[in-house]
Each structure stands twice: as structure tokens, then as C-alpha cells.
Amino acid sequence: MVSWLEELERREAAARDRIAELRGQIDELTALLVEQEGVLSRLEITRETMGEILSAASAVSGPGADKDEVAESANGPMAEAVLTGSPVGVRLVPTWSAELEAEVLPSSYRDIVEILGDAVHPMRAHQLCAALGLSTDKNKVEGFRSKLKRLVERDWIAELEPGLFAARGTPLPTERAPGQPEDAGRR
Structure with missing residues (x-):
């Protein structure tokens, strides 16, 4: 005990x-x-x-x-x-105007505008990715498409029809461009 x-x-x-x-x-x-x-x-x-x-x-x-x-x-x-131009609240892709040159764009956007400016035919996002040496995986192309849409919104490039991008002022093609479906370009 x-x-x-x-x-x-x-x-x-x-x-x-x-x-x-x-x-x-x-x-x-x-x-x-x-x-x-x-x-x-x-x-x-x-x-x-x-x-x-x-x-x-x-x-x-x-x-x-x-x-x-x-x-x-x-x-x-x-x-x-x-x-010094703080980037906070600043648009990296300004709206196009006649006095602006592509040099004001960040290099990745400037490359897109230059490729489309030199292109013979309007291009799709995956074609642009390939031309720029980027991955053509679907998820990468979709991310890249947002850059294209931003350039369209700010009038640097044109979207002639859904998914078909060209330099600004390019008319809608009357014949099929390489990589386009059979019915594309004929209206």
C-alpha cells in the first residue's frame, strides 16, 4: 500500500x-x-x-x-x-495609335506583331507558336491565345474570323490559307 x-x-x-x-x-x-x-x-x-x-x-x-x-x-x-515609370497600374500593352511603333510593346508581343506583319496569310495560334519557336502543346497554345486576344483588343492585330489572326488592316482572305479548314476563307 x-x-x-x-x-x-x-x-x-x-x-x-x-x-x-x-x-x-x-x-x-x-x-x-x-x-x-x-x-x-x-x-x-x-x-x-x-x-x-x-x-x-x-x-x-x-x-x-x-x-x-x-x-x-x-x-x-x-x-x-x-x-522611373512604376509598372503598377500601367498597361504593358498600350492601345495602338498611329504615333506608336511596335517597339513600345514587350518583346513577346512585339514578336507576334512582327511575325504577322511579315506573314503572307493570316495565322492560327498554333501556327504562330510554331513560327515563334514555342511549344505547340494544346495548353501552351491556349495560354498564348490570350496574348493574341489582348493584342486584338488593343488593336495591334486583327482577328479576321474566330481563331484567325493577321496584321491590322489585313482583309479577309478569299482563298484557303495553309492549315485552314476547307470552308475557311470563302464568303
Whole structure:
């Protein structure tokens, strides 16, 4: 039979062990809490910085704004971001206009416009992929098609009929181009 003194010591030891275990869990949770507070702090700083960049960029009165005016309206590091042309909120593919050349486009888009400009016939997305040396796997071609649609939306190229792309101003062909179905091009 166990004496009451031994039972009391056993219970005290168990309580001390449980306290040590709980303190270990508290230390773990404290470390996780500090880590998550750091993440939240970085996100808040990012939100503030982006707000400053966007508000400084919106302070620019438009494309004719003088860089000196911009420098006066923005201060500190924000002035540098505005003056150097922060890509935030900027269209990488501008809408076509007579005064713009294809050189204003990112190289991947510029290559598409140049290939279509040199092409004899309108081309489909998979033909353009092949001409550019890109993969012609279906999923890659579908992703590439979004670039073509963006160029069509911004008037850099024309979609003569669904899936048939050509340089802007190209008339609809009257005969079948290579790779087109038998009934394509005859209207």
C-alpha cells in the first residue's frame, strides 16, 4: 500500500511535468505568434507603400505632364517611383495609335506583331507558336491565345474570323490559307 506522502509527491511531480509541458507549448505558440505578426506587419507596409505609389501616380495629370511637375507633386522615394515609370497600374500593352511603333510593346508581343506583319496569310495560334519557336502543346497554345486576344483588343492585330489572326488592316482572305479548314476563307 502506498502512503499518503508518496501519493502527494507523485501528484506534485505530475503537476510540475504538466506545467513544464504547458510552458513549452506557450513558447511554441509565442514564436508562431511573433512570426505571424511579422507577416502581418510586412503586408501592412506593402499596402501602405502601394497606396503611396498609386496615389503619387494618379497625381500625374496625364501623358503630357512635365517631369518637373511630377517631381513637385511627389516627394521622397515616391518621386523616384513615379519618374522611373512604376509598372503598377500601367498597361504593358498600350492601345495602338498611329504615333506608336511596335517597339513600345514587350518583346513577346512585339514578336507576334512582327511575325504577322511579315506573314503572307493570316495565322492560327498554333501556327504562330510554331513560327515563334514555342511549344505547340494544346495548353501552351491556349495560354498564348490570350496574348493574341489582348493584342486584338488593343488593336495591334486583327482577328479576321474566330481563331484567325493577321496584321491590322489585313482583309479577309478569299482563298484557303495553309492549315485552314476547307470552308475557311470563302464568303
